[in-house]
Amino acid sequence: MASRTEKGYDFFAPVYEFAEGPFEYLYFRDLRRDLLDRVYGSVLEVGVGTGRNLPFYPSDVEVTAIDFSGNMIKRARRKAVDMGISNVSFVRMDARDMGFECNSFDIVFSTFVFCACSDPVSAVEEMVRVCKPGGRVFLLEHVASGGLLANVFVSVINPFMKTFLDEDLKKRFGEKLEERGFNVVKKEDVLGSHIKFIELRKF
Numbered sequence: 001m002a003s004r005t006e007k008g009y010d011f012f013a014p015v016y017e018f019a020e021g022p023f024e025y026l027y028f029r030d031l032r033r034d035l036l037d038r039v040y041g042s043v044l045e046v047g048v049g050t051g052r053n054l055p056f057y058p059s060d061v062e063v064t065a066i067d068f069s070g071n072m073i074k075r076a077r078r079k080a081v082d083m084g085i086s087n088v089s090f091v092r093m094d095a096r097d098m099g100f101e102c103n104s105f106d107i108v109f110s111t112f113v114f115c116a117c118s119d120p121v122s123a124v125e126e127m128v129r130v131c132k133p134g135g136r137v138f139l140l141e142h143v144a145s146g147g148l149l150a151n152v153f154v155s156v157i158n159p160f161m162k163t164f165l166d167e168d169l170k171k172r173f174g175e176k177l178e179e180r181g182f183n184v185v186k187k188e189d190v191l192g193s194h195i196k197f198i199e200l201r202k203f
């Protein structure tokens with residue numbers, strides 16, 4: 001049965017880019033560009049959404065992009081066609097139970113997905129499972145922030161996010177990854193600690 005998050009994203013897909021547009025152009029675009037500068041070889045994007053990262057995929061990589069919302073991934077697929085991007089294939093799939101073989105990808109990454117995922121640790125376990133030994137997992141995620149302004153803003157929109165998308169922008173995602181046995185090689189605060197960049201390396 002479809003989760004509240006999946007149904008919510010199916011419903012909000014037509015307005016997703018409009019709603020996050022101001023943040024996209026002020027902040028997120030540069031973060032996406034920086035992250036995508038680091039990818040190589042065979043790449044898996046988890047929770048591709050409407051395809052906000054597509055413009056930054058290098059042309060010499062092979063990308064597989066998944067999302068469990070049919071309406072979000074439909075938009076990403078259309079964007080790839082419109083932009084003439086041919087090095088990406090889209091699969092509708094749940095990040096917590098991926099149908100890929102172990103050790104399939106050089107790079108596995110997500111941007112802004114785990115505030116909207118009810119069991120993020122299972123999803124990260126899956127991301128590490130499908131990553132090749134020596135490969136990397138990159139996570140760029142919203143987390144609870146210490147900043148006053150960001151905190152006030154997030155407190156205002158969080159009840160809406162929780163109700164309609166089962167999403168929590170104040171998640172403490174990333175804090176316990178080491179305790180759970182993940183090989184965290186980098187953790188950086190971005191935008192006054194409201195966003196975290198995390199890099200895992202697969203043994």
Ligand SMILES: C[S@@+](CC[C@H](N)C(=O)[O-])C[C@H]1O[C@@H](n2cnc3c(N)ncnc32)[C@H](O)[C@@H]1O
Nearest residue numbers: 009047048049052067068069072094095111117
């Ligand atoms: C906030 S949007 C981010 C979309 C895109 N990554 C971006 O940076 O704009 C979160 C996306 O993650 C997807 N998502 C959340 N949980 C998922 C899961 N368990 N499996 C697959 N997709 C998931 C949602 O459907 C939605 O498209």
